[in-house]
Amino acid sequence: MVQRVAIIGAGVSGLASVKCCLDEGLEPTCFERSEDIGGLWRYTDSMDNRRVSVYRSVITNTSKEMSCFSDFPFPEDFPNFLPHSLLLEYFRMYAQHFNLLRHIHFKTTALSVRKCPDFATSGQWEVVTETNGVRESHVFDAVMVCTGHYQEPYLPLASFPGIDTRFKGQYLHSQEYKDVEAFRGKRVLVVGIGNTGGDLSVELSRVAAKVFLSAKTSTWVFRRVSDNGFPFDMVNTTRFNHYLEWLLPSALMKRIRFRKFNSWFNHANYGLASTKSSNFKVIINEELPFCLLSGTVVLKSNVKEFTESSAVFEDGTTEENIDVVLFATGYIFSFPFLEESVRSLFDNNQSLYKRIFLPQLEKQTLAIIGLVQLTGSVMVGAEMQARWVTGIFAGWNKLPPTSRMMADVLKKKPSVKRNSSERENLKISFISYTDEIASCAGVKPSMLRLLLTDPRLALAIFFGPCTPYQYRLVGRGKWSRARDTILTQWQRTLKPLRTRVVDDSSDGSSGSRWMCLLALPVALTAGFLLSKYPQPGWSTRAG
Secondary structure, eight states: OOOEEEEEOOSHHHHHHHHHHHHTTOEEEEEOSSSSSOGGGSOOSOOGGGOOOOOTTOBOSSOHHHHSBTTBOOOTTSOSSOBHHHHHHHHHHHHHHTTOGGGEETTEEEEEEEEOTTHHHHOOEEEEEEETTEEEEEEESEEEEOOOSOSEEOOOGGGSTTTTTTOOSEEEEGGGOOOSGGGTTOEEEEEOOSHHHHHHHHHHTTTSSEEEEEOSSEEEEEOSBOGGGOBHHHHHSBHHHHHHHHHSOHHHHHHHHHHHHHTTSOTTTTTSOOTTOSSEEEEEOSSHHHHHHHTSEEEEOOEEEEOSSOEEETTSOEEOOOOEEEEOOOEEOOOTTBOHHHHTTOBTBTTSBTTTBOTTSSSOOEEEOSOOEESSOHHHHHHHHHHHHHHHHTTSSOOOOHHHHHHHHHHHSOSSOOOTTOGGGGEEOHHHHHHHHHHHHTOOOOHHHHHHHOHHHHHHHHHSBOOGGGGGSSSTTOOTTHHHHHHTHHHHHHGGGTTSOOOOOOOOHHHHHHHHHHHHHHHHHHHHHHHHSOOOOOOOSOO
């Protein structure tokens, strides 16, 4: 029986894991190598120990209602999209409210995690840590690795001939970027058009002499502000939309999605993406289209090679007098503290059952938390993983036999192996994944049952945003305030905007009532079908 659990890392996943261990009556001990909580989201100016943190100007891509811990909403006066400082403040509130800090050992590095000699029967692990130069050995019944996938910068210099031999300018990875000052008045080439590449290009365009953005793949650009000014993820990430994706042919859904993207601006005109694209990514950036339109950012194709001061692109064009090359090429994850026999079982994160467990281990007492890239908030996914895992450790939930876990892993493995740095390779549907893990944990709400017992709540869940509170309605960890929190989520969304009140006497309440009446048969039908037939599988498409 698992009792003592080692948790490595006190970022988002680590905090959720400590809390879930406490909920299940387990004894967590969290090892954090830095001096504070927050992980990636704790911004610092320094580059000590090559620690990865966000850049100074970063704003979350998912809204507060879609990103919070499921039993701890953000304060209602917090903005919908948050700077790193407010997100860290929220983590501190969470840690204080649930008394988590007393279980965290700061400035303590996990040097090694090895199977105990009797692992095949005990499932125990030996964890060696170091604090202020002093090493200590511990034995734990289980280990939860919460170090995430932003661990080591991916810098593919071999793919860019001349960058480290001929090029005389400066090159660096986006991990080293903090703010714009070092780039003032310079000609900058940003390589990579993910969320980070787009953000940094826009920010640098305000002070740099010129910014070039090199894109290898088709990219659709979306904005945080959606219909009627609401957060885009609250409008789009709904069970109704998820049901339509399952119901309609994929080719039709793709056409609908592309039309939605192009309703803002024609991406082909900007050289970003075509509706004929088979491989593509989606990024969030409100300002990039204007920067392209105003010429402060110039989009380029993939880099072919570098000369002493120039970049030559695959379309045959050349840009002269490049001062700085900024690689926004992502990260690779590794677990150097795990013993080699365990590390060798990893094949990206796709060798993990439900993106969490290594099926080949004799005892399932090692869990990888937060190594999943969703089309929604990873915070919600990590917390759901931690709830299920701690339920397994406590004996409430059970894993299937090894053969079934291996079969599930092989079934969901993509047929084409992509570059390990491509985070799109890890992206899966937010609702599909959280629902799947919630089902395993016994905390997924039944739409059909809710429609029969609480139609108002059922309609809010089906047609409204798939907020994490839904997973606190039933099962272990049920939260008494979950229903009210779901029904008031739009009020909390609008609260920080009501800093100046204007008179709007229009009354849409009667229209809303009619919409609810019309929607009821649709929700009933969907609830019945979703209870009778399998849920949609994991999506490997971006967006």
